[in-house]
Amino acid sequence: MSESPQDALARLAVLPTANIGDAMDRLGALDSRIRAVWPGARVAGRAFTIWTRSGDNALIHQALDVVRPGDVIVVNGGGDESRALIGELIGQRAKNAGVAGFVIDGAVRDAEGLGEMGMPVFARAVTPAGPYKNGPGHLGRTIAVGGVAVAPGDLILGDADGVVVVPLAEAERVAQAAEAVFANEEGKRAAILESA
Ligand SMILES: O=C([O-])CC(=O)C(=O)O
Numbered sequence: 001m002s003e004s005p006q007d008a009l010a011r012l013a014v015l016p017t018a019n020i021g022d023a024m025d026r027l028g029a030l031d032s033r034i035r036a037v038w039p040g041a042r043v044a045g046r047a048f049t050i051w052t053r054s055g056d057n058a059l060i061h062q063a064l065d066v067v068r069p070g071d072v073i074v075v076n077g078g079g080d081e082s083r084a085l086i087g088e089l090i091g092q093r094a095k096n097a098g099v100a101g102f103v104i105d106g107a108v109r110d111a112e113g114l115g116e117m118g119m120p121v122f123a124r125a126v127t128p129a130g131p132y133k134n135g136p137g138h139l140g141r142t143i144a145v146g147g148v149a150v151a152p153g154d155l156i157l158g159d160a161d162g163v164v165v166v167p168l169a170e171a172e173r174v175a176q177a178a179e180a181v182f183a184n185e186e187g188k189r190a191a192i193l194e195s196a
């Protein structure tokens, strides 16, 4: 019997992003500049996609009214590093809505507050400079983020190494392949430690 994407997500959530990337022919990892903005952040969830104008977060505010628990808000902010698209206030609203985290091809601010509330955020830059709030933009389209296409509902996994995207239709196969990569590396790790 085939399992649900939610089961595949739970299996992927406990694996390193490096193993998941290797299980997808080493493709599907975002640009390495998109990193956790506080130490120890990890995220696993379904993509809620937003395409916004550089430096403008009007569409992120709109999204907060329609996101569902377990969503990861994924934003194509044009790679712009000059203005923060979210901070601790949006982070707290997202937390209240059950959002699992943010992946932003752009900048954020209030990194310390986001860490204190335990909201995982991965972004290209951190800056105190605030966003404009005029739009335009789109919700729920397939978007480009860190050089990778992300469709609504794709699985998003992030850890200290960065972020990988698992297309929803491939979730079960990738979970199985990534578990095999992990088991293989565990064997190698044990052999290396034994030979020390
Ligand atoms: O001003 C904004 O929209 C971003 C921000 O700092 C916050 O959400 O705390």
Ligand SMILES: [Mg+2]
Pocket: 087, 088, 089, 109, 110
């Ligand atoms: Mg703020």
